[in-house]
Each structure stands twice: as C-alpha cells, then as structure tokens.
Amino acid sequence: MRHLVIAIGLSLWAGLAAAFEIEEERLFEAQSDGPVVSILSTTDTVVFEPVIAAFQARNPEVSVHYTVSSTRQVYQAIAEDAARFDLVVSSAMDLQMKLANDGLARAHGSQEVEALPDWAVWREHLFAFSQEPVVLLLRRDAFGNRPLPQDRSGLIEIMRDRPALFEGRIGTYDPARSGAGYLFATQDARQSDSFWRLAEVMGSLSPRLYASTGAMIRDLESGDIVAAYNVLGSYVAGGLSIGDAGAVVELRDFTHVLLRTALVPASADQPELGGRFLDFLLSEAGQTALDRDARLPRIDGRALTTNPHQRPIRLDTGLLVFIDPLMRDRFLQEWAAAVTRP
Amino acid sequence: MKVPLRFKSIRQRLVVLLLLAAALLSLLLFISVRAIASASVQASQDSILGAATIAIAEELRGGEEGVAIEIPYAAFSMLGSSGEDRIFYRILVGEDTVTGYGDLPMPVAELTGLEPVFYSRDYQGDPIRLAAVGRSVLVEGTPRRVQVIVGQTRTGQEMIISRMSNRAAALGMGFFFLSAVLALLTAQAVVGPVNSLAEAVGRRGPQDLRAVTRPVPEELAPLVSALNGLMARLTAALSRTETFIAEAAHHIRTPLATLRTHAEIAQRISEEQEVLARLREILRAADDSSRSAGQLLDHATVAYRTDQRAExxxxxxxxxxxxxxxxxxxxxxxxxxxxxxxxxxxxxxxxxxxxxxxxxxxxxxxxxxxxxxxxxxxxxxxxxxxxxxxxxxxxxxxxxxxxxxxxxxxxxxxxxxxxxxxxxxxxxxxxxxxxxxxxxxxxxxxxxxxxxxxxxxxxx
Missing domain, CATH: 3.30.565.10 (Histidine kinase-like ATPase, C-terminal domain)
Structure with a gap:
C-alpha cells in the first residue's frame, strides 16, 4: 500500500516538475517509516548508490528520493522552476555558483562545514564534497614506442608530428552541449594561452565532439579514438576496460581539479533534511563512502600539495564570468572558430 | 551644579570620577577606532569594486555588430577574494540592459569619464555596494553610451569591520582597565597625605597639643594651620585653667597655714576642754583642706609638666x-x-x-x-x-x-x-x-x- 502511495506521489510530483528532463529517478526506501529527503543530482544513480546506502545505514528512518538530470537541467529546475528538492548535487561548479550567488541557496552551518578547507566552501552556501582531476585518456598502443605526452605542449607536438594517427581520432567535449566540457574549456582558456593553440591543432585533425563522458570513454576503449582530452578522472577511477592498452594522464603543466558541489536550495521543503545529507557527505563516514565506494575522491588539501600540477577550479565568483550569456556566446564562437572547421 | 551622588570619601569620589572619565574616553576610543576602521575598509573595498568595474568597462569594444563584451575573469575573481560576497553586474548599451542582472539599481549621479560612482542600495534582500562606470564606444561609426554597474554584498566587509570592532573593543577595554588602575593609584596618591596627617595627629597622646609641623601639600596647609590655631587656643585655655587652679590652691594653702598656726597657739593657751576639742577639729579640717589644695596643685603641676617636662x-x-x-x-x-x-x-x-x-x-x-x-x-x-x-x-x-x-x-x-x-x-x-x-x-x-x-x- 505504502509503495503505491509513494508511486502515485512520485508520478504526480514528476508531472508537476515536468519542466525539466529527468534522466533517472529512484526511491531508496528506509527500513522504517520516516521522512523522505529528495536529492537532485547530476551524478549517476549507480555511482551514488553506495553513498546513499552508507547514509541510510546511519539514518535508517530516512528514505532517499534520488533524481538525476543534466547539469543545465538541474540549474534550470532550481533557478527557473524553484523545484522543491532538499539538496542539489552537481559537477557544474559555475552553475552551482550562479545559483548560490543569486540567492537561491540556503546558508548551512555545521561542524562538518567548519572542518572544510576554505577553498572547498563558499560563504556557507556552496560546499565541495569531492575533488576530481580532469585528465587526458590515451591509447598506449597507438603511440608505439614513443613516450606518452606529459603536458599540453607535448600533446601539441605529437599531434603535429603524426597527424595521420590522430586524424578523426581525437575526442573531447562539445562545450556547446556539455556543461562540464564548457567549464573545462573556459578554465583551460583562462589558465593558459596554449589552450587556443591546442584547440587549433585539434581542430585541424577533425576531432570528435561528445556531449557525454561515457560515450567518449566507450569510443576510446573500442579504439575509435586514441585520445580523449579533458575527461573527468573519476569516470575512469576503476581503470579502463582495455587494461594496459589505455593510459590516464594528468598533464604536468596543469591539471584542473573539479570540485563536485552541493547546496541546499532556498526552495527546499525540508532544508534540515537536505542539510543532514550534506553533513553526511562532508563527514568522515560520508567522505570514506564517496572515496572508496563511489570512487569520487575525498576533499583532501594534502593531495593538492603532493601533486602541485593539480589546480582546483576556484570556488569563487569568477565562475560567474563565463556563465554570462554574452560571454558564453563569444567563447563558443571562438571555440568553434578554432576547432570546428567548415 | 550639584554632584548627584554623595560620597563618603574623597578617594571614592576621585575614583568614581576618574573611572567615569576613563570609561568615556575608552568609549570614544572604541567609536573612533571603529569609525576609522570602517571608513578605511569601505575605501579599500570600494577601490577593488571600482577597479573591477573599470576593468570590465575598458574591455568593452565597439564593432560592426554592436558592442562586444569581455568580462575579465580576474575582475569577478578578485571581488570574491574574501570568499564571502555575492556579486551582481549589469551592462547597459544606451537604455538597454545587454547582460547581467536587469533589475540592478542604477546610480542617481551622472556618470562622467571612467571615474566610478559608488552607491549603496538593497538588492535581493541584502544591502549591497555598487560601482558604476560610463563610457562611450563607437558602434557602426556612431558613439553609443555604455554603462557598467557592479554590485557586491557587504558580508566580507562587515566581517572585517566586526573583526576590527572586536579589536577596537579590546583596545578600549584594555585602555579602561589601565585607566582604572591608574585612577586607583592616583586616588591613593592624592589621599595619601591626608591619611598620613590624620594618622600622625591620631597617634599623639591625649596631652600632646604641640603644633603640627610636618610638611603637607599646599591644599592641606589651611587645614593644618586651622588645626594648629585650635591647638594653640586649647593649650592656652588649658594652661590658664591649670594656672588658675595652682594659684587658687596656693591662695588657699597660705591662709590655711596661718589658720593652723593660730589654732595651735590657741590650743596651747586654752585650758577649757570644750575649746580644745573644737580647736582639734579646726586643725584636722585645716590639714585636710591643705592636703586637698596640695593635691589640686599636684594635679595642675602634673598636667602642666606632662607637656613641658624637664627629664x-x-x-x-x-x-x-x-x-x-x-x-x-x-x-x-x-x-x-x-x-x-x-x-x-x-x-x-x-x-x-x-x-x-x-x-x-x-x-x-x-x-x-x-x-x-x-x-x-x-x-x-x-x-x-x-x-x-x-x-x-x-x-x-x-x-x-x-x-x-x-x-x-x-x-x-x-x-x-x-x-x-x-x-x-x-x-x-x-x-x-x-x-x-x-x-x-x-x-x-x-x-x-x-x-x-x-x-x-x-x-x-
């Protein structure tokens, strides 16, 4: 009976919230009767499942309603529809920052928040709970005896030297379609001028443009492409299925580190429940579950000092610059001019 | 003017007045340090806000297709340097908002040159500080008016100011406590001579009516001289009394001696028992009276000589x-x-x-x-x-x-x-x-x- 009620409730709710596209939706039922915390996320259910299980092990009375959507859709759900989720989890730092800056997030203070390093929190409104390097994936077999490139100039060099190998076999995100791709590209452009050189060289080799990480990794594993630039490292944390034939390279000149962030929306019905889940994510138990079971690396300042090439994308209002529609149009135009040849 | 409180002691009055003064000064110190801190924090925040606004305005370019906008990443990033503030911006070409927050409040003042104009407003429920810069760009050969407005919440600024306020408060408290200690010491030093004078006078024996000769502060001199005058008068009065008693005793003793001599002579020449008995009584009374007069004299002598003794x-x-x-x-x-x-x-x-x-x-x-x-x-x-x-x-x-x-x-x-x-x-x-x-x-x-x-x- 209870299931039926929830099912009806969910479908009703889904009907109400139809303004944005839901990719996955699942209810993790609690052992006992209790509240339902509803989470809107960009992280696949299968990845987050162990974290939810760990949460429910500690909060057996709380059911978790987990909804997955794309970064853009998640942003719109909160910014435009004021959807009533208790927690919003997203890898799109820029869009999350926009939500928080525009007053659509609720302040949340707790012991766990206090313990966060300064760079992982923005004015008690936006909180980072994992740090994921953005990497270059290569097929080792395609390089033969040549050493793998370790930085962007090395990559440019090898692409120039062996255009035949790379022609049509380089993959990267299409920044126009992928929020993460756009964030990485803009951060690259901000970080170094060599990015535009790289973009032009890639553009001259008819790159394949992807909207999703999964597709890009599949193509690399199948051998359709030999290099995938700017892939979120957490997707290949378990290793590539091709074993030694694939290589995960953290470029030495700089490797961006994406912070996966969460916020309690101002429109939340049960902000205290959202905050409870958030505190769990930031707690030792939550961080361990994320790191070990979900393969989303925990927040760790020491990892950044031991890997000086890793640069966390700064969680500050600078992120708002490339969200500006005019700036976005301009950047995409320039990017298209560099990469996609007519 | 009447002092509203009555104090039993000069020291109390002094301490309370000094403490009141110290508290007032500490409060003034706190207020002024806080005001200066707020003003300087405001000024430095304004200069960052102004710099960011100018940076954006300078990147605006005219062109054939309209105004090209380039927001420098650093402009927003440095505004968020305290990591505490929300920022808002609005770029207008002519009267149209081309990007940013369309409802961001406009400045009242006329924008001239590249000098930013600063103003404070409430926006989205928070007080914000805004900077506005206006300039002209050439679009298709005709100049167009462009305005850039950047706003920032004041959380970071308020945090700095509250930190400074806390320091100012600590400074004020420290100043107050130091003043309190000094006030106590001052009161002690001021009341000291009074106490030591009182002690010196109090230590004297009951017969000691000498003048006070110890050095005292100017302010106590009238009191001491009044005291000495009183003592002098008292000494004179006492001495007069003793002299009178001595004189009186002496004047009684001499006729008594004469009386006694005559009584003795009468005793010798009389044979009547009745008369002799009377004469014995007279002699005894004369002896007693003489003895009492002698004691009065003694007492006067003792009282006098305790003051002026010759040891x-x-x-x-x-x-x-x-x-x-x-x-x-x-x-x-x-x-x-x-x-x-x-x-x-x-x-x-x-x-x-x-x-x-x-x-x-x-x-x-x-x-x-x-x-x-x-x-x-x-x-x-x-x-x-x-x-x-x-x-x-x-x-x-x-x-x-x-x-x-x-x-x-x-x-x-x-x-x-x-x-x-x-x-x-x-x-x-x-x-x-x-x-x-x-x-x-x-x-x-x-x-x-x-x-x-x-x-x-x-x-x-």
Whole structure:
C-alpha cells in the first residue's frame, strides 16, 4: 500500500516538475517509516548508490528520493522552476555558483562545514564534497614506442608530428552541449594561452565532439579514438576496460581539479533534511563512502600539495564570468572558430 | 551644579570620577577606532569594486555588430577574494540592459569619464555596494553610451569591520582597565597625605597639643594651620585653667597655714576642754583642706609638666626613700610604720622628678590615709627586664566594690570612704604620671585585707 502511495506521489510530483528532463529517478526506501529527503543530482544513480546506502545505514528512518538530470537541467529546475528538492548535487561548479550567488541557496552551518578547507566552501552556501582531476585518456598502443605526452605542449607536438594517427581520432567535449566540457574549456582558456593553440591543432585533425563522458570513454576503449582530452578522472577511477592498452594522464603543466558541489536550495521543503545529507557527505563516514565506494575522491588539501600540477577550479565568483550569456556566446564562437572547421 | 551622588570619601569620589572619565574616553576610543576602521575598509573595498568595474568597462569594444563584451575573469575573481560576497553586474548599451542582472539599481549621479560612482542600495534582500562606470564606444561609426554597474554584498566587509570592532573593543577595554588602575593609584596618591596627617595627629597622646609641623601639600596647609590655631587656643585655655587652679590652691594653702598656726597657739593657751576639742577639729579640717589644695596643685603641676617636662636621670630608690622620709611624721601620728624593700643596685629612671615624686607621694599618702593604726605599709621595688615595678601595699579597708580603673577617674572616690576626707584626685594624678612616663598603673584588693597599688615604669 505504502509503495503505491509513494508511486502515485512520485508520478504526480514528476508531472508537476515536468519542466525539466529527468534522466533517472529512484526511491531508496528506509527500513522504517520516516521522512523522505529528495536529492537532485547530476551524478549517476549507480555511482551514488553506495553513498546513499552508507547514509541510510546511519539514518535508517530516512528514505532517499534520488533524481538525476543534466547539469543545465538541474540549474534550470532550481533557478527557473524553484523545484522543491532538499539538496542539489552537481559537477557544474559555475552553475552551482550562479545559483548560490543569486540567492537561491540556503546558508548551512555545521561542524562538518567548519572542518572544510576554505577553498572547498563558499560563504556557507556552496560546499565541495569531492575533488576530481580532469585528465587526458590515451591509447598506449597507438603511440608505439614513443613516450606518452606529459603536458599540453607535448600533446601539441605529437599531434603535429603524426597527424595521420590522430586524424578523426581525437575526442573531447562539445562545450556547446556539455556543461562540464564548457567549464573545462573556459578554465583551460583562462589558465593558459596554449589552450587556443591546442584547440587549433585539434581542430585541424577533425576531432570528435561528445556531449557525454561515457560515450567518449566507450569510443576510446573500442579504439575509435586514441585520445580523449579533458575527461573527468573519476569516470575512469576503476581503470579502463582495455587494461594496459589505455593510459590516464594528468598533464604536468596543469591539471584542473573539479570540485563536485552541493547546496541546499532556498526552495527546499525540508532544508534540515537536505542539510543532514550534506553533513553526511562532508563527514568522515560520508567522505570514506564517496572515496572508496563511489570512487569520487575525498576533499583532501594534502593531495593538492603532493601533486602541485593539480589546480582546483576556484570556488569563487569568477565562475560567474563565463556563465554570462554574452560571454558564453563569444567563447563558443571562438571555440568553434578554432576547432570546428567548415 | 550639584554632584548627584554623595560620597563618603574623597578617594571614592576621585575614583568614581576618574573611572567615569576613563570609561568615556575608552568609549570614544572604541567609536573612533571603529569609525576609522570602517571608513578605511569601505575605501579599500570600494577601490577593488571600482577597479573591477573599470576593468570590465575598458574591455568593452565597439564593432560592426554592436558592442562586444569581455568580462575579465580576474575582475569577478578578485571581488570574491574574501570568499564571502555575492556579486551582481549589469551592462547597459544606451537604455538597454545587454547582460547581467536587469533589475540592478542604477546610480542617481551622472556618470562622467571612467571615474566610478559608488552607491549603496538593497538588492535581493541584502544591502549591497555598487560601482558604476560610463563610457562611450563607437558602434557602426556612431558613439553609443555604455554603462557598467557592479554590485557586491557587504558580508566580507562587515566581517572585517566586526573583526576590527572586536579589536577596537579590546583596545578600549584594555585602555579602561589601565585607566582604572591608574585612577586607583592616583586616588591613593592624592589621599595619601591626608591619611598620613590624620594618622600622625591620631597617634599623639591625649596631652600632646604641640603644633603640627610636618610638611603637607599646599591644599592641606589651611587645614593644618586651622588645626594648629585650635591647638594653640586649647593649650592656652588649658594652661590658664591649670594656672588658675595652682594659684587658687596656693591662695588657699597660705591662709590655711596661718589658720593652723593660730589654732595651735590657741590650743596651747586654752585650758577649757570644750575649746580644745573644737580647736582639734579646726586643725584636722585645716590639714585636710591643705592636703586637698596640695593635691589640686599636684594635679595642675602634673598636667602642666606632662607637656613641658624637664627629664633627668634618677634613681627610683632615692625617690622612694625621699618620699618615705617626708611621709614618716604623718605615718607616726597613726602609729604606722614603713617596710621598704629595694634592690641592691640603682634603679635608673629617666623622668621628671616632680612628676615621679608626686605619683609616689600620692600612693603613700593614700596608703597612710586608709590604713588603720598599728599596721605596716610595705613599699616594694623590684626590677624585671626593662621594667621597674613599685608596689605599695597596705592593710587598710581596700577598694570596696569598685574597680581599680574606676578609681583613677578624676574626682572618683571609693564607695567605702565617705568618712575620710579626700579630693578624688590622688589616683588620677598617679595614672596621668604613669601615662606620661610610658608606664602603667593598677590598683587592686589585696588578699586578706587592704589594697595593693602597682606602678610600673620603664627603666632608663
């Protein structure tokens, strides 16, 4: 009976919230009767499942309603529809920052928040709970005896030297379609001028443009492409299925580190429940579950000092610059001019 | 103006006033430090906000397709440097908002040149600080007016100001506590001379009416001079009184002596028993009166000489012997005899001879007066440490029910002596002498019968 009620409730709710596209939706039922915390996320259910299980092990009375959507859709759900989720989890730092800056997030203070390093929190409104390097994936077999490139100039060099190998076999995100791709590209452009050189060289080799990480990794594993630039490292944390034939390279000149962030929306019905889940994510138990079971690396300042090439994308209002529609149009135009040849 | 609070002490008044002043100054210090801190934080935040706004305005380019906008990443990033503030922006070409937050408040002032205009407004429920810059760009050959507005919440600024305020408050508190300590010390220093003067005057003996000569602060000089004037008048009055008593006693004694002589002559030439009895009564009354007058004189002398004594080195044994010798005729009349016991060596005393003699004489006289016939009066002199103790013991009627201390009051007489003529001055004189010579005196009932008078005096 209870299931039926929830099912009806969910479908009703889904009907109400139809303004944005839901990719996955699942209810993790609690052992006992209790509240339902509803989470809107960009992280696949299968990845987050162990974290939810760990949460429910500690909060057996709380059911978790987990909804997955794309970064853009998640942003719109909160910014435009004021959807009533208790927690919003997203890898799109820029869009999350926009939500928080525009007053659509609720302040949340707790012991766990206090313990966060300064760079992982923005004015008690936006909180980072994992740090994921953005990497270059290569097929080792395609390089033969040549050493793998370790930085962007090395990559440019090898692409120039062996255009035949790379022609049509380089993959990267299409920044126009992928929020993460756009964030990485803009951060690259901000970080170094060599990015535009790289973009032009890639553009001259008819790159394949992807909207999703999964597709890009599949193509690399199948051998359709030999290099995938700017892939979120957490997707290949378990290793590539091709074993030694694939290589995960953290470029030495700089490797961006994406912070996966969460916020309690101002429109939340049960902000205290959202905050409870958030505190769990930031707690030792939550961080361990994320790191070990979900393969989303925990927040760790020491990892950044031991890997000086890793640069966390700064969680500050600078992120708002490339969200500006005019700036976005301009950047995409320039990017298209560099990469996609007519 | 009336001081609303009444203070019992100058020090209290001083401390309270100084503390009030310190509190006021500390408050002023706190307010001014805070105001300066707020102003400087505001100024530095404004300059960052202005720089960011100018940076955006300078990146605006005209062109064939309209205004090209390039927001420098650093512009927003540095505004968020404190990591606490939300930022808002709005870029207008002509009257149209081309990007940013379309409802961001516009400046009231006219924008001229590239100088930013700053203003404060409420936006989205938060107070924000805004900077606006206007400039012209050429679009398709015609100049167009462009305005850039950047706003920032004040959280970071308020945090810095509150941190500074806390420091200012700590500074104010520290200042106050330091002032409080200084106030206490100041009050102490100011009240010190008053206290020490009071102490010096209080320490004086009851007979000491000398002028105060110690140096005092100017402000206390009138008080001291008034005090000295009073003492001088008091001394004069006392001295007049004593002189009067001495004169009076003297004037009574001389006619009494004449009276006595005439009575004695009359006794010799008369044979009528009735007349002889009357004459004996007259002689006895004359003796008593003469003795009382002598005691009054003694008392006046003692009172006078405690102020102006002429001290010399004496042997207490000799003084006792002299007094005893002088009293022997009187004692013999009542068939009394003295038993004197003194140490072998001299008993040196540094004292005024007249004072000492009158004390011993009064004790001996008392012993004779209150003894019945055929008794011994013991005079014991002992030395113990630095003290000479003179004990005079009789087998008379004792003190009755009165305490020794009560008997030494002026004109106080025992309850059991109404049949004996006396002035009540004798023991008073002894007590005053003992006090003047830094000694002590007590009188108590003797075991069995009689009284024991003990005069202790420090050795020279």
């Amino acid at each position: 010399e080195d004496l042997d207490l044994r000799a003084v006792m012997a002299d007094v005893m010798r002088a009293a022997e005729p009187t004692a013999e009349l009542k068939d009394l005899h003295f038993e004197l016991s003194v140490p072998d060596g001299p008993v040196p005393i540094h004292a005024d001879r007249l004072l000492l003699e009158s004390a011993v004489r009064n004790l001996v006289d008392n012993a004779i007066k209150y003894s019945d016939g055929d008794d011994a009066i013991e005079l014991r002199l002992t030395v113990d440490g630095g003290t000479a103790t003179l004990a005079i013991l009789d087998r008379g009627r004792g003190l009755g029910t009165m305490q020794g201390r009560d008997l030494t009051r002026r004109f106080a007489r025992g309850s059991n002596v109404s049949d004996v003529v006396g002035s009540g001055l004798g023991l008073t004189i002894v007590r005053e002498v003992a006090r003047a010579l830094s000694g002590s005196f007590r009188i108590e009932n003797r075991e069995g019968k009689g009284a024991c008078a003990i005069l202790s005096l420090p050795l020279a």
